[in-house]
Amino acid sequence: MVRKNFVFSGWEFGVRSLELKQRRGQMKIMQMAFMIVAVFFFFVLVGLFFLSIQFKDIKGGAAQLQKEQAISSLKVIADMPELSYDSSEAITLDEDKLKVMAGGFGNLYEEFWPVASVAVYKLWPVADELKQCPGVGCNYYELYDNGQSNVKTYSTYVSICKKVKESGFVYDRCEVGKLVVGVKNAGG
Amino acid sequence: MKKVKAQFNFAWIFAIVVGGAILFLAIFGAMKAGDTYRYQSDTEIAKSLSVITDPLQSGFSEGSFGKISFGQETRINNICFEGGFGKNDISVSTRSEIGEEWNLPGGATSIHNKYFFSSEKSSGLDYYVFSKSFNFPYEISDLIFLTSDNYCFLNAPDEVADEIIGMNIENIEIEHPTGVPLGVGFPGSTSDGANCTLANSVKVCFGSGPQLDNSPYQTGQDCDVMVYGSCSSGCDSVYDEGTVSKSGGDMKYVGNLMYAAIFSDKLIYDCNVKRLMYRAGRIAEEFFAKADLMDARGCNTNLGSDLAVWSGLTGNATSDDLIGLRSMADNMESKNDRELCGVW
Numbered sequence: 112m113v114r115k116n117f118v119f120s121g122w123e124f125g126v127r128s129l130e131l132k133q134r135r136g137q138m139k140i141m142q143m144a145f146m147i148v149a150v151f152f153f154f155v156l157v158g159l160f161f162l163s164i165q166f167k168d169i170k171g172g173a174a175q176l177q178k179e180q181a182i183s184s185l186k187v188i189a190d191m192p193e194l195s196y197d198s199s200e201a202i203t204l205d206e207d208k209l210k211v212m213a214g215g216f217g218n219l220y221e222e223f224w225p226v227a228s229v230a231v232y233k234l235w236p237v238a239d240e241l242k243q244c245p246g247v248g249c250n251y252y253e254l255y256d257n258g259q260s261n262v263k264t265y266s267t268y269v270s271i272c273k274k275v276k277e278s279g280f281v282y283d284r285c286e287v288g289k290l291v292v293g294v295k296n297a298g299g
Numbered sequence: 300m301k302k303v304k305a306q307f308n309f310a311w312i313f314a315i316v317v318g319g320a321i322l323f324l325a326i327f328g329a330m331k332a333g334d335t336y337r338y339q340s341d342t343e344i345a346k347s348l349s350v351i352t353d354p355l356q357s358g359f360s361e362g363s364f365g366k367i368s369f370g371q372e373t374r375i376n377n378i379c380f381e382g383g384f385g386k387n388d389i390s391v392s393t394r395s396e397i398g399e400e401w402n403l404p405g406g407a408t409s410i411h412n413k414y415f416f417s418s419e420k421s422s423g424l425d426y427y428v429f430s431k432s433f434n435f436p437y438e439i440s441d442l443i444f445l446t447s448d449n450y451c452f453l454n455a456p457d458e459v460a461d462e463i464i465g466m467n468i469e470n471i472e473i474e475h476p477t478g479v480p481l482g483v484g485f486p487g488s489t490s491d492g493a494n495c496t497l498a499n500s501v502k503v504c505f506g507s508g509p510q511l512d513n514s515p516y517q518t519g520q521d522c523d524v525m526v527y528g529s530c531s532s533g534c535d536s537v538y539d540e541g542t543v544s545k546s547g548g549d550m551k552y553v554g555n556l557m558y559a560a561i562f563s564d565k566l567i568y569d570c571n572v573k574r575l576m577y578r579a580g581r582i583a584e585e586f587f588a589k590a591d592l593m594d595a596r597g598c599n600t601n602l603g604s605d606l607a608v609w610s611g612l613t614g615n616a617t618s619d620d621l622i623g624l625r626s627m628a629d630n631m632e633s634k635n636d637r638e639l640c641g642v643w
Contacts, residue, residue: 183353192438211588274640276597
């Protein structure tokens with residue numbers, strides 16, 4: 112009985128020690144799995160951190176390029192043959208062309224405009240309220256607007272000229288104006 | 300002992316499989332991140348090309364020249380779309396160190412309001428950009444020429460030589476094989492008067508005009524591009540209109556479109572000319588409406604009917620129609636010059 116008990120105890124001990132070793136093995140595998148998962152997540156987080164920095168750069172770069180393009184497009188638009196008064200004079204707009212463009216012709220250009228909106232304001236005489244051209248006593252021309260919201264505007268001063276014939280003489284009558292272009296706000 | 304070996308093996312197999320998976324993911328992620336970064340950089344360059352060519356619009360000058368240098372060999376792809384105002388899609392790709400010769404190009408930048416004349420695919424470290432205005436008969440737009448190759452103009456007429464030398468275009472050399480060299484577009488060149496000194500230059504021969512001798516450059520031998528001037532009346536030079544002949548085919552030109560035909564592929568040239576003609580038609584429509592406004596305040600013009608016809612003719616014109624349209628353009632220009640107010 113004692114021997115039997117001893118044998119049983121030995122067998123029981125063997126089983127228990129095997130179970131214990133298996134548990135230890137399982138624990139080791141679990142430890143390793145957790146470690147691997149932790150390492151994996153660590154690298155994922157590091158990757159995400161770098162990606163966020165990179166995307167911040169992309170946004171910044173896009174905004175900077177858009178700003179540069181908007182500023183340079185002011186001159187490009189003012190010198191377009193569709194708007195310019197005389198190709199030999201920089202940043203001078205033809206009032207007749209503005210009237211034609213503001214009368215709906217400008218919308219035919221759609222994607223051709225490198226910006227989201229183009230408008231020209233007469234600065235003199237100073238008016239209390241804005242009146243859209245063409246019309247009597249008007250003081251601003253809306254040449255194009257693609258309806259985009261959240262646009263940032265950039266502007267430059269321009270001359271607005273037209274040829275006038277008086278007493279048989281032809282001369283250039285010019286006024287001071289402002290060309291305003293809108294570009295989609297990259298930050299927004 | 301066996302159990303220990305089995306445990307050791309399992310642990311190693313597990314570590315190798317999972318470690319391998321992580322390594323694979325890490326390498327794959329790094330490659331993807333590299334690709335994304337390259338795509339971003341190439342897209343930025345393409346967008347920058349649109350911005351940095353803005354100041355090159357010649358405005359009231361004869362033309363302007365600029366040089367763009369890249370840190371590594373770069374290919375610029377130019378795809379032209381016609382239909383209405385059309386557009387040039389510009390994309391950039393860099394040379395690949397492994398696999399394909401060139402990486403996939405970055406995002407294309409669509410440029411609707413400029414006319415880029417170049418090869419469909421041009422590659423190099425340095426790009427030369429210059430622009431000339433195009434009037435037909437009024438100003439339509441600036442033409443932008445983008446090249447990475449060297450060019451040698453043989454027997455170029457004085458007007459062309461003066462323009463190239465005046466703009467200091469580094470990659471174009473002017474040679475008169477039969478006489479004294481006119482020099483090159485930049486100082487310090489050592490031209491010997493017979494051979495082009497710029498490396499691997501594309502030889503552009505001007506085949507019309509006074510025949511100086513029977514040199515191969517005037518008969519078309521040893522030339523990559525031939526320019527035949529055909530203007531016979533009302534022109535400053537015989538090269539005011541003509542045909543540019545190269546391996547891709549013949550291209551008819553008027554005025555500054557001669558440079559466009561020399562520097563670009565036929566596909567790009569024909570497409571951009573169609574875009575320019577469409578724009579010419581639109582501007583004619585605008586001028587027609589402007590003429591009405593001018594008439595209303597006593598600044599009368601007789602160009603109304605001409606502009607209406609011109610608008611119809613140019614709207615769908617191709618490069619083959621250019622020479623035929625030129626006489627009407629000249630006629631309109633002289634009419635406009637005679638008028639007191641003038642439409643343009």
